[in-house]
Amino acid sequence: MSSLFATTQRFSFAVLLLLELLFTINLPTADAQIGVCYGMMGNNLPPANEVINLYRSNNIRRMRLYDPNQAALQALRNSGIELVLGVPNSDLQGLATNADNARQWVQRNVLNFWPSVKIKYVAVGNEVSPVGGTSGLAQYVLPAVQNIYQAIRAQNLHNQIKVSTAIDMTLIGNSYPPSQGSFRGDVRSYLDPIIGYLVYAGAPLLVNVYPYFSYSGNPRDISLPYALFTSPNVLVWDGQYGYQNLFDAMLDAVHAAIDNTGIGYVEVVVSESGWPSDGAFGATYDNARVYLDNLIRHVGKGTPRRPSKPTETYIFAMFDENQKSPELEKHFGLFSPNKQKKYPFGFGGKWHSQVVDDCFNATVPLKSDM
8 A cells, every 4th residue: 555655646746747847838927027116106115125025025026116216226136126227307418418427327326236236228218208298308318318328338238238218108199000000290200219229229119008098088989898908809900910908909009100110120118007096087996906917917928919029018006106196196006005915916936836835735826826
């Protein structure tokens, strides 16, 4: 009997190892594509070292910082977290007009922390547009990008650290159908040289993509299931491409807008996406939970226009930030300021040990944990 039991145990263990190998090969890689934006506009947020520990304990492997907060950069040392490091809009003019300023900025905020902080991108400016409230800054974006790039290139780090800027969807003039995506005529003289630089430098364009705002601004024509990834069928056909969710349609409109400039191929990183849980039309806990959970699992796949390329995406935001306005801006957090999760889903990455620990129960984690 003991020999039979030992043989059975060995067989069970071998089956488990095989299952683990198969799961490793076939599991979606969504958690590897997801980061979270670490905003700090709250007077009740935990200190940076606790925040970085919260990222690590929840297997969040990528972060976007909006400015080179020194406490956060110190806490990120040897954390393994990949970083999008922001240059705030208020710094653009000084970095654009003085190359020495850019070199000093790179020394202070990049070289002083590299490589123990895994800086992946430097995002020079956020949502600057040549039309509207930030129009006075538009002239400084590309020169600031170039000066930062040259300072990084001088250290031979330009292949490891890519320099870009983050735009929002208001720069898209036409987004429907996605294949006809194009930038607005009044922003082309601003954007085209930036795209040309990105082609030259091999850097992606960072784009903030919010189906929530498209839906809440036009609920008559955009259905909630289409915005939340819950539509059971394709709702929009665009030639050979079928769209089952608004996120893919918006993202492919950006891909097409870049392609339709004729300047060259540029990848797109979704530098923000999220859904508020309160404070405005359509901003409910359940909608936010469904959108975010589905987004995390969706981005391991590509879009219809870029099917083989997973979509690197950063969720906005880590915390509810009580000093933001208007009201809905206070409710984008994945976590409350007391570090409690607002939603039940997770970011995966802990399942391997669970399979072995629970081998006799044959359990695997829920889909929402991957």
